[in-house]
Amino acid sequence: xxxxxxxxxxxxxxxxxxxxxxxxxxxxxxxxxxxxxxxxxxxxxxxxxxxxxxxxxxxxxxxxxxxxxxxxxxxxxxxxxxxxxxxxxxxxxxxxxxxxxxxxxxxxxxxxxxxxxxxxxxxxxxxxxxxxxxxxxxxxxxxxxxxxxxxxxxxxxxxxxxxxxxxxxxxxxxxxxxxxxxxxxxxxxxxxxxxxxxxxxxxxxxxxxxxxxxxxxxxxxxxxxxxxxxxxxxxxxxxxxxxxxxxxxxxxxxxxxxxxxxxxxxxxxxxxxxxxxxxxxxxxxxxxxxxxxxxxxxxxxxxxxxxxxxxxxxxxxxxxxxxxxxxxxxxxxxxxxxxxxxxxxxxxxxxxxxxxxxxxxxxxxxxxxxxxxxxxxxxxxxxxxxxxxxxxxxxxxxxxxxxxxxxxxxxxxxxxxxxxxxxxxxxxxxxxxxxxxxxxxxxxxxxxxxxxxxxxxxxxxxxxxxxxxxxxxxxxxxxxxxxxxxxxxxxxxxxxxxxxxxxxxxxxxxxxxxxxxxxxx
Ligand SMILES: Cc1cc2nc3c(=O)[nH]c(=O)nc-3n(C[C@H](O)[C@H](O)[C@H](O)COP(=O)(O)OP(=O)(O)OC[C@H]3O[C@@H](n4cnc5c(N)ncnc54)[C@H](O)[C@@H]3O)c2cc1C
Numbered sequence: 001x002x003x004x005x006x007x008x009x010x011x012x013x014x015x016x017x018x019x020x021x022x023x024x025x026x027x028x029x030x031x032x033x034x035x036x037x038x039x040x041x042x043x044x045x046x047x048x049x050x051x052x053x054x055x056x057x058x059x060x061x062x063x064x065x066x067x068x069x070x071x072x073x074x075x076x077x078x079x080x081x082x083x084x085x086x087x088x089x090x091x092x093x094x095x096x097x098x099x100x101x102x103x104x105x106x107x108x109x110x111x112x113x114x115x116x117x118x119x120x121x122x123x124x125x126x127x128x129x130x131x132x133x134x135x136x137x138x139x140x141x142x143x144x145x146x147x148x149x150x151x152x153x154x155x156x157x158x159x160x161x162x163x164x165x166x167x168x169x170x171x172x173x174x175x176x177x178x179x180x181x182x183x184x185x186x187x188x189x190x191x192x193x194x195x196x197x198x199x200x201x202x203x204x205x206x207x208x209x210x211x212x213x214x215x216x217x218x219x220x221x222x223x224x225x226x227x228x229x230x231x232x233x234x235x236x237x238x239x240x241x242x243x244x245x246x247x248x249x250x251x252x253x254x255x256x257x258x259x260x261x262x263x264x265x266x267x268x269x270x271x272x273x274x275x276x277x278x279x280x281x282x283x284x285x286x287x288x289x290x291x292x293x294x295x296x297x298x299x300x301x302x303x304x305x306x307x308x309x310x311x312x313x314x315x316x317x318x319x320x321x322x323x324x325x326x327x328x329x330x331x332x333x334x335x336x337x338x339x340x341x342x343x344x345x346x347x348x349x350x351x352x353x354x355x356x357x358x359x360x361x362x363x364x365x366x367x368x369x370x371x372x373x374x375x376x377x378x379x380x381x382x383x384x385x386x387x388x389x390x391x392x393x394x395x396x397x398x399x400x401x402x403x404x405x406x407x408x409x410x411x412x413x414x415x416x417x418x419x420x421x422x423x424x425x426x427x428x429x430x431x432x433x434x435x436x437x438x439x440x441x442x443x444x445x446x447x448x449x450x451x452x453x454x455x456x457x458x459x460x461x462x463x464x465x466x467x468x469x470x471x472x473x474x475x476x477x478x479x480x481x482x483x484x485x486x487x488x489x490x491x492x493x494x495x496x497x498x499x500x501x502x503x504x505x506x507x508x509x510x511x512x513x514x515x516x517x518x519x520x521x
Contacts, residue, residue: 001107002300003154003281005044006307008114010442012314015148016111017123017139025101025108027259029181031200031215032082032293033103034389036424037300038093039437039494041106047093050106054098055218056200062097063199064383066375068206068358069250070214071195075205075357075368076375081383082200090417091390091427092435097200099217103296128153128163130277152310153278156299159266161284167275173268173338176289176345177228180235182245182260187220188253204248205371206358211349212248227265227291227348235262265289267342269334273327279306286334291344291382292412294337297389302330308442308492312515317466319517325399333392340381340388340412347378386415394495395422399516401498419483421498425490426482436479443468443492444514449475450486453503461508467515489514 007014020026033041033050041047062083066075082097111117123141130136135153138145155163159171190198202214210230215223224245229235233244238258246252266287273280282299306326312318352374357367391410394400400422407420417426425447428436439445444467448455451473462469485499489510497514504510512518 001104001111002040002303003156003307004117004119005107005110005114006303007311008111008117009044010307010311011116012311014117015150016117016119017125018119018121019124020121022108022112022119022121025104027100027183027261030100030103030293030296031097032297033096033098033300034293034297035088035091035093035095035386036389037297038096039091039427040300040304042093042435043437044110046106046110047096049109050098050102051096053102053105054096055102056098056216057218059198060216060218061197061199063197064201064203065197065199066203066205066352066371067196069196069204069248070189070192070202071250072206072358073368074196076372077197077199078380078383087429089427089429090386090415092437095389125157125163128166128278135277151277151314154281154306155278155284156281158283159268159287161280163278164270164280164284167278169270169272169275169280171266171268171270171287173266173287176265176267176342178235178262178264179225179227180229180241180260180262182224182238182241182258183217184222184224184255184258185220186222186253186255189214189222189249190216190220192249192251192253205349205352206248207353208244208247209350209353210244210248212244214245214249227345229262235260265291265345267338269331269338273302273330274323279310279323279326281306285330286338288334288338288341289345290341291348292337292341292385292388294341294385294388298334298337301333301392302326304493305330309516312467312492315466317468317515319512319515321519322399322516325397325516329394329397332396333394336392336410336412337388340385343412344379344382347374381413384413387411387413389415390424391415393418393420393423395420397422398519399497399514400495401510401513401520403499417482419485419488419496419499421496423496425488425494425496428476428478428482430476430478437494439472440490440494441468441470443470444497445469445490446471447479447483447488447490448473448486449480449483450501451475453486455487455503458503458507458510461511464508465511465515465517467511 004014004016064078064081084094123139125139128137138147204212213225269286273285281302288294309322354367405420407418408416486501489498491497
């Protein structure tokens with residue numbers, strides 16, 4: 001849906017096949033739309049809509065808590081871990097923690113508003129072929145089969161995609177372990193957090209060491225996650241799973257409407273995200289362990305990278321090598337996030353449990369302080385991951401013009417703004433709700449901080465190539481502080497493509513590199 005929105009907003013005719021009906025939203029799994037994805041939601045006009053779609057009431061604190069039992073002892077509390085209470089200077093949006101249904105609803109309703117997008121419910125893609133002229137895609141609907149021709153085919157149907165198998169791009173890597181998720185209705189459960197803290201996510205650490213989590217979904221709906229499934233437990237048997245949950249909560253309570261499934265934590269990726277006219281996106285291209293909340297967010301990042309490149313190619317200004325850079329740029333970023341998220345899975349459950357941790361004594365308090373220290377050292381990056389959210393860059397891409405400067409080191413936890421080519425253009429608030437990003441437009445943007453530079457040759461070169469370019473003269477102290485050059489060329493996905501204090505000797509060559517039509521000399 002994300003890439004269809006990206007294309008639809010650019011007026012590119014797009015057909016979306018979906019087996020589910022138009023208003024059937026998937027089972028709750030994702031919650032975290034991170035700051036970077038929310039910036040894309042803002043660009044697509046749905047950031048506020050998405051916040052409004054969150055069904056979880058305000059009395060559920062958007063915090064993360066490690067607790068011995070629901071009515072036990074708090075070991076660690078990360079306040080505002082999943083939703084910043086205040087606007088951040090470094091990003092146009094704060095992360096939003098809302099159930100999967102809300103995310104699907106926000107995207108789906110936007111998709112349906114776009115004239116260029118046709119959404120076909122109850123349809124499943126069966127097969128595709130491709131040649132130099134285009135693709136032929138066959139889908140099934142109402143017991144009949146339809147074959148359509150298109151320029152490109154985007155494979156977005158998750159990790160078990162038969163279409164990906166057809167081009168033999170396997171999800172290579174490893175499976176870390178197997179987990180279970182159960183959803184149920186339990187009106188009484190929220191009242192059992194009186195001694196602790198009702199919040200977005202409660203991680204239980206206790207003598208039982210189940211490695212389990214409770215998440216409220218609003219309307220007395222809850223999610224219970226166990227990761228990994230303990231030996232000897234049949235995770236398909238709700239009675240067994242429920243007994244674990246009762247132990248961790250510390251009390252029995254009524255439940256109804258239970259449904260659950262077993263799933264794997266994987267660190268896997270295809271060796272290329274594109275083959276000819278077919279593109280892999282989202283879980284069809286990569287799988288990350290969920291601690292960190294990056295799976296869907298990586299897919300949104302893919303969409304932001306791929307969307308403008310397909311549009312540019314179809315509009316004629318994208319060069320012949322532009323589409324190949326999708327895989328080159330995204331694979332490195334996904335690998336970085338997958339590796340960091342795999343680390344988040346290493347210290348969990350049994351590894352954080354200590355003898356006497358639940359004791360009501362000085363010894364118990366000391367043990368809990370030790371555990372708190374380990375949580376801070378080992379787990380902080382799981383819920384303070386602005387480096388992975390905002391700091392990823394495409395510095396090594398053939399369509400980025402390096403200027404010999406090294407960007408700050410890329411870490412999962414911390415984000416340091418940088419305008420080095422390849423990095424996400426640093427964010428600046430220009431006014432109350434006036435983000436620098438709101439002014440960049442849908443094409444390239446030349447941010448000019450010295451009005452005396454004659455940029456006409458670059459503008460002419462862009463016009464000659466058909467590349468949409470906006471020149472934006474801006475004199476703002478916040479921008480001056482973060483953008484170290486007088487000229488910064490920003491791509492449609494808000495990454496810096498080139499920067500300098502003077503125009504390049506050959507502006508046409510710069511334009512050709514950034515649109516995938518030429519290489520460095
Ligand atoms: C417990 C858990 C918690 C998670 N939490 C987070 C989180 O907080 N943040 C985050 O970013 N990620 C999270 N994830 C990961 C996230 O759920 C996935 O990365 C994300 O759902 C992948 O989206 P996708 O659209 O690529 O694939 P899917 O969600 O698998 O969607 C595939 C789509 O393809 C459709 N489809 C299937 N077959 C066909 C066909 N033949 N033709 C056409 N359409 C078809 C399906 O109906 C579906 O709509 C979590 C995962 C788990 C398991």
